[in-house]
Amino acid sequence: MLTIRQRLSYLFGSTKGLILVAVAMIGLETALFGMLSGPMAELGVRDWIVRSLGMQLLPAEREGRIIILYHTIAMGVIAIETYIITALLKMKTFLRTAVRTLITVGYLVAMISGMGFAYWGHNWALHGLYIAGLTLIFFAGVLLCIALWPWDRAYFVTTKAYAHTRNGVDLERVAFFTTALTTVISALFGAVPGAYFGNGFRVFLAENIIRLPEKTGFQYAVIGHLHIMLALIAIMLTLIIGRWLDFKGILHKIAMPLFILGTLVLNLGVWGVVTPLEPIAHMIIYVGATPAMLGALMLVIYGWDELIREGSQGFVKPNAIQKLRALLHDPLRFGPLWQMVFMNFTVSGVGIFVAVRLDEIFRQWPAREERLILTGHWHVLSGIIATIILLYYGDMIGLKGLVRRLYGWGVIVFSDLAFAAVTVYELKRLVVSESAQQSLVNTVLLLTDIGLGTVLVILALILVWRLLDLFRRQGRWAEEAQQSDPALEVKA
Amino acid sequence: MRHVQFSSICEMIPRLTWGLFCLLGLLGLSACRSSVAEASVLSVDTSIDPEAWVVIPAGPFLAGQFNDQVTLTHSYTIMVTDVTVEQYTRFLNQALADGFVKIEADQLVGFYPGDPFHGAKHEEAISPKNYPFVPLNDPASPFTFDGKIFAPRSGLSNHPMTNVSWFGAWGYCRYYGYRLPTGLEWEKAARGIDGRPYPWGWDLTKANAxxxxxxxxxxxxxxYGSGTTPVGFYNGETYAGFATLDSPSPYGLYDMAGNVWQWVSDxxxxxxxxxxRGGSKDSYxxxxxxxxxxxxxxxxxxxGTGFRCVREP
Structure with a gap:
């Protein structure tokens, strides 16, 4: 009994344990429900899964199922980010415990009961629990904002290497606070129309209504909500990576105001879609996105410069190849920053290209082709966010030597292979006609499957290793459970 | 030593990744080859008559994803199958001969009287002028044209007409005094009145569509990927070892799901x-x-785009 209690205490009481549970839950959910579409459906695996598990999948309820699926996965990711934030940043112990407790119960209840409701018949008790889970996560977000309050003197900066105001207010903490606060408000921005559409179960996927010339305020709110939530998850993760890499110096001082300004303007633009500002909302969003992305660029420059400096310390005057080797030496620290750069080719670049040439090119295609770009590019963004978390997690759990390199490069190379292939798939009509596309489609889908499949196998190996470790009396889990300083918990 | 070698391999990985991306681009270029039009097509007689029409009675039905109660106050007659390549090439020959359509550059065009323009965001004006009906030199087209006569490609005469624009579909129907169905007319003909998600019932299998x-x-x-099937192919018969299920709509229409998207008039x-409406051979x-x-x-x-017409009963 004591043994089980010790394990549970590790899994639900320590930062690394909580992250392990969340990664495992998301991994299991992705693996199971990923088999209901794509190549698994074509191979007949979907039918077997549906029959074996007794799922009840009515055709008219597909959109509702997918919306719950996306939300439950997103809640797991938000929980992971929250665990890391509450470990990395100073805050009152009570608030840290409260936030973690609420969000853990919240995402687990939302995930289990939400998926139960969506895929195994409409049991209304499960639906109620799903909503209750989401509500707990919302309150965790409110408490997190309170915990992050940056104008408390206890959190003022003590070293001038970090961005701060003249009074000493930590601007990085302001950036975290701003992102958390706008995330909570943007959650409400989705919850209100969600309650309206969900109440009558007249759900829709945003990508299916993009060409309608007239949209209701609630429809705009749903479209805005899904865009801003993913953007905020990405911005928060960028801030987390910055803290992990001890981002500081002049670039930090430039980047933090950019993040704060960018996040605020980005949110104002998105919220503006339900106001008379709607005609210029996109312009405001671009204005907000630019400084936020510039902030991320500062982090990349800082992080890579640090890697090069550390890795080439043995050389008096390192040449370009030595610098490149130093940069690529540690995939787990190089990777998250590289993924941010890579995102520009597969997400931001595609988005800007589509926006600029929308009427000339993309709106000349059938809506289903345009929808591929929309769904493809945000799936890629979600995937990139997941890989950055996995790379950080690999460092956090202390992967070393060969395993560290294999894990790191495996995640980077195979995920990027998949994301690049998906990008080609989305934009294939630029280079190939409908009637001649099959060879290209086969190739890119194969590369996508190889890429995603390998990343999932790598993740599965890590999870199995950690699962087996839990059966050892003095495994890594016991060591990790001993760590008492939250900030050290999320470091190797 | 092993560690050093491994480091070198690891450092090569990003370069290999770029190599793979370049390879992707090359594959994209090489993919611009084989198409369904170049493949030899199995000839199948489904015994479903493309000249047949069926009356859809006026009255209520359950429409849309959420089964809204909608009443169509008029009855109408709709084609049992999509317009076939045989039927459309017959139209093209007649229409070209009597001046209803004409050749402009590499396409066949016809006059369309235009639509009201509202100046909405992304809206393009459809003014009264000639618009393309079908392209003449597209290898994906299911017909041939020798400069005078249009004819179905071998084996495709009873397949649905494809590579036809909305104007081309509208023009066909108009030429014969028919019209394109509205979305609601199309949907009622496809699902009847009981709210089913597929024309034949409640589940989709590979033998249905x-x-x-x-x-x-x-x-x-x-x-080459997916090709069209002859109209009425999913009629319960077995062709080339492939067993189909008889999958008409409640009113006896075939191919109201899959095969080709069907233009509607809305x-x-x-x-x-x-x-x-309806999804196509390329749809999930x-x-x-x-x-x-x-x-x-x-x-x-x-x-993957065709159409069928309606007319008054």
């Missing part, structure tokens, strides 16, 4: 796009649900 990777004898996913104010199963719509500019044509 032609969709992406559905395994019919007209598809080869390794080369014009939404502020929107120049035209809608299509969710797009075969009867309420799903697709849309495109009216001059768009593709190898």
């Amino acid at each position: 032609n969709f992406y990777a559905s395994g019919d004898p007209f598809e080869d996913m390794r080369t 014009i939404t104010p502020g929107m120049h796009y035209r809608f299509m 199963p969710p797009d075969l649900r009867v309420w799903v719509t697709n849309n495109a500019t009216p001059s768009y044509y593709g190898p």
